[in-house]
Amino acid sequence: MRSLEKLVTQLKVSDEPGLEAFDERFGAIGDHAQARRFGQAADIFEELVDAEIYDARLSVFYFYHCIDTQQAQGALGVIRVLNAMLSENLEAWGPVTNREKVLVKSLTWLWQNVTDLVNYHLESTDSKWKLFESRDEELLDALREEFLKLNNQLTAPVWGTCGGLIAIFQKTLETEFSFLDEPVAQGQAE
Numbered sequence: 001m002r003s004l005e006k007l008v009t010q011l012k013v014s015d016e017p018g019l020e021a022f023d024e025r026f027g028a029i030g031d032h033a034q035a036r037r038f039g040q041a042a043d044i045f046e047e048l049v050d051a052e053i054y055d056a057r058l059s060v061f062y063f064y065h066c067i068d069t070q071q072a073q074g075a076l077g078v079i080r081v082l083n084a085m086l087s088e089n090l091e092a093w094g095p096v097t098n099r100e101k102v103l104v105k106s107l108t109w110l111w112q113n114v115t116d117l118v119n120y121h122l123e124s125t126d127s128k129w130k131l132f133e134s135r136d137e138e139l140l141d142a143l144r145e146e147f148l149k150l151n152n153q154l155t156a157p158v159w160g161t162c163g164g165l166i167a168i169f170q171k172t173l174e175t176e177f178s179f180l181d182e183p184v185a186q187g188q189a190e
Contacts, residue, residue, distance in 0.1 A: 003049040004066060004077035008084045011054060011092035018055040018094015019048065029058045038065035054093045056085070056103050060110040067114050071131045072139055075114075079146040082107070086153045104162050111165035118172055131173070143173070 019026045025044055032041035038061055045062040048055065063081070066074035085093055085103075095102055121127040132139075147170055154163040 003046045003062070004074075004081055006049055007054075007081040007089075011089045012052050013092045014052065016094070017053075017092055017096060019053055019058065026055075026058065029061060033061040038062075038068065041065065054089075055095065056093050056099075056106045057095070059093075060106045063110055064113055064117075068117060071129070071133075072136075072143065075131070076139065076143050076146060079143070079150055083146060083149045083153065086150075104159060107162045108165060111162065111169050115165065115169045115172060118169070122172075 025048065029041045029044050032038070032044070041058075041061040042065040045058055048058070059081075063078040066078055068074070070077070090099070093099070093103075118131060121129040121131075147166075150166065151163070154166070
């Protein structure tokens with residue numbers, strides 16, 4: 001997922017960040033996502049990133065695809081992008097109207113679906129999908145650091161539901177994959 005690296009750098013802020021809902025690319029990404037063709041949605045999203053168009057509503061389908069296809073490495077990349085998005089790149093992401101509300105709704109969708117994805121594969125007796133192939137201390141430390149940064153950015157009340165879902169996902173990692181010794185987002189998980 002080549003765009004993950006691009007999205008953690010300083011992004012160019014346009015006059016009208018995001019994509020108009022009537023744009024055919026917006027509809028195409030939505031149609032692919034609704035049909036659960038996240039690979040095709042991700043391809044179109046990467047074209048938008050190449051054109052320096054960043055839309056939080058569409059990014060979550062790309063982020064989901066990254067985690068589904070790259071497992072723990074994808075999760076690390078997504079969390080790094082979210083940290084960059086919420087700090088130095090927030091103004092580059094559209095839509096401008098109700099930005100925070102849109103981000104909360106979009107990220108809530110992402111973490112609900114990622115948790116469902118992980119739980120599905122954990123409960124499936126014939127699934128070969130694994131978040132971690134083996135214990136990788138460097139990857140685990142990087143995930144711990146990025147989760148901590150993300151948790152520190154989600155302090156306003158508006159992030160309550162979203163932060164809780166991130167904590168649930170983190171807890172799933174801790175429990176099922178012995179990810180962390182202690183939960184970072186403990187307050188929100190409770």
